[in-house]
Amino acid sequence: MDFQRMPSHFASPYALRQAIRAGDFAANTSGQAPGFVQCNLAILPRDWAMDFLQFCQANPKPCPLVAVSDQPGNPLLAAAGEDVDIRTDLPRYRIWQNGALTEEVSDISAHWRDDLVTFLIGCSFSFEEALVADGLEIRNVSEGVNVPMYNTNLACTPAGRFHGNMVVSMRPFVPRDAIRMIQICSRFPSVHGAPVHFGDPQAIGINNIDTPDYGDAVTIKPDEVPVFTACGVTPQAAIMQAKPDFCITHSPGCMLVTDIPNSKLAIL
Amino acid sequence: MDFQRMPSHFASPYALRQAIRAGDFAANTSGQAPGFVQCNLAILPRDWAMDFLQFCQANPKPCPLVAVSDQPGNPLLAAAGEDVDIRTDLPRYRIWQNGALTEEVSDISAHWRDDLVTFLIGCSFSFEEALVADGLEIRNVSEGVNVPMYNTNLACTPAGRFHGNMVVSMRPFVPRDAIRMIQICSRFPSVHGAPVHFGDPQAIGINNIDTPDYGDAVTIKPDEVPVFTACGVTPQAAIMQAKPDFCITHSPGCMLVTDIPNSKLAIL
Numbered sequence: 001m002d003f004q005r006m007p008s009h010f011a012s013p014y015a016l017r018q019a020i021r022a023g024d025f026a027a028n029t030s031g032q033a034p035g036f037v038q039c040n041l042a043i044l045p046r047d048w049a050m051d052f053l054q055f056c057q058a059n060p061k062p063c064p065l066v067a068v069s070d071q072p073g074n075p076l077l078a079a080a081g082e083d084v085d086i087r088t089d090l091p092r093y094r095i096w097q098n099g100a101l102t103e104e105v106s107d108i109s110a111h112w113r114d115d116l117v118t119f120l121i122g123c124s125f126s127f128e129e130a131l132v133a134d135g136l137e138i139r140n141v142s143e144g145v146n147v148p149m150y151n152t153n154l155a156c157t158p159a160g161r162f163h164g165n166m167v168v169s170m171r172p173f174v175p176r177d178a179i180r181m182i183q184i185c186s187r188f189p190s191v192h193g194a195p196v197h198f199g200d201p202q203a204i205g206i207n208n209i210d211t212p213d214y215g216d217a218v219t220i221k222p223d224e225v226p227v228f229t230a231c232g233v234t235p236q237a238a239i240m241q242a243k244p245d246f247c248i249t250h251s252p253g254c255m256l257v258t259d260i261p262n263s264k265l266a267i268l
Numbered sequence: 269m270d271f272q273r274m275p276s277h278f279a280s281p282y283a284l285r286q287a288i289r290a291g292d293f294a295a296n297t298s299g300q301a302p303g304f305v306q307c308n309l310a311i312l313p314r315d316w317a318m319d320f321l322q323f324c325q326a327n328p329k330p331c332p333l334v335a336v337s338d339q340p341g342n343p344l345l346a347a348a349g350e351d352v353d354i355r356t357d358l359p360r361y362r363i364w365q366n367g368a369l370t371e372e373v374s375d376i377s378a379h380w381r382d383d384l385v386t387f388l389i390g391c392s393f394s395f396e397e398a399l400v401a402d403g404l405e406i407r408n409v410s411e412g413v414n415v416p417m418y419n420t421n422l423a424c425t426p427a428g429r430f431h432g433n434m435v436v437s438m439r440p441f442v443p444r445d446a447i448r449m450i451q452i453c454s455r456f457p458s459v460h461g462a463p464v465h466f467g468d469p470q471a472i473g474i475n476n477i478d479t480p481d482y483g484d485a486v487t488i489k490p491d492e493v494p495v496f497t498a499c500g501v502t503p504q505a506a507i508m509q510a511k512p513d514f515c516i517t518h519s520p521g522c523m524l525v526t527d528i529p530n531s532k533l534a535i536l
Binding site for chain 1: 443444446451454462463464465467468471536
């Protein structure tokens, strides 16, 4: 990676994906191609795919599906954008075997198989953009850190071999802004939709708000309440628990950037 | 009033209004003609009406206008329903002079003037019905009391001679239900819309949640948060403060029952 050659910002998802494919961009995709949907990635063998599809269907808030392969083995995802090749168009991938991380790579062509099914799952970047556009402050954005995420005691609906509790992200707001946040996020069910809880963390099994299970802690001011949203880490946690013999995910922060405008996800 | 003759329940707004007009029904309208919009009433002389219209326009959450007279002096409100005569179709009215309550009557025909303008303002009954239909418990309904209402430190936008702070109603919910309540109420901007606050009462100037300024206290369970919604008492309070020389309002709980289905108020 020659950082001298690396542009700091791509406006077009297509240009960004081409640069990733050519090895010219290998960083986090956060902030790139603003206005376009970024997705969490899960790739599973056909043998596991049906169970996982049912799990996502049964748990749409933590596992909102934006797109799925049209057939096993096809690495192209026209539904996600022009010339999208899931083997090369993310900056970084994780390879898992029997629930254990075995490798982190920038290209999965050598791992591709005819029975693999790709799942693209919505990501909070889309609704964060809508909140910022409305003038709300997103604390993890203003503090320049990853959003704090927590394991909860909220059980997902089990499906086949997949089960587990919901993982949530947390953003603090004063109540008036929390009400507006609920309205805006309700318009975006395919990126987790309305929050699942606000206020007392212990009510959903979070014992210490200052020590997130993933991501970074953020400041909660005295007049603010923590607002908890279902998180795309949930399906990854369920996969790790089910331990499929083979699986590929994106590396944290290295998403598939699609050609779908965020505004297209709004149901209202 | 012959209570032997008084039916306990009217299904049709028209039949209810005719019974009120005939003197056969003089009770609170709560629970009558379910499914139809009930309205707060304010009648002001033309000289005051423009200021009041501007005040409502500037403060749509506490003062959502459902209908206004087509011209001063016209007591008929076709927009509200078949044969609606505002002089006779409410069970009870209050007459105010220079900000003081001078009389409570069941017919205002003798007080009618050619310069009077009628304002119908949305009422929480409509959104409460939508919440109950969704399976939420409304505490003031389940405890059989009036909703608790509080003066706040939230200033309305002044207009002409009208100004004052917002009055809010309060309903307790667990956070998950509060989120659903915010979604449902957002669909009904003409009956106060989304709440204005939840949680800490002192943040909006309410010092004691157990002693409402109007209505009755309700139980707040340990896992619940109070949710505060702009209330139709606000415009009445602003009128009392402005002290117009003449004014007519409904008596508390004795609303105009219109032919407008509650569902017609939903914007989504």
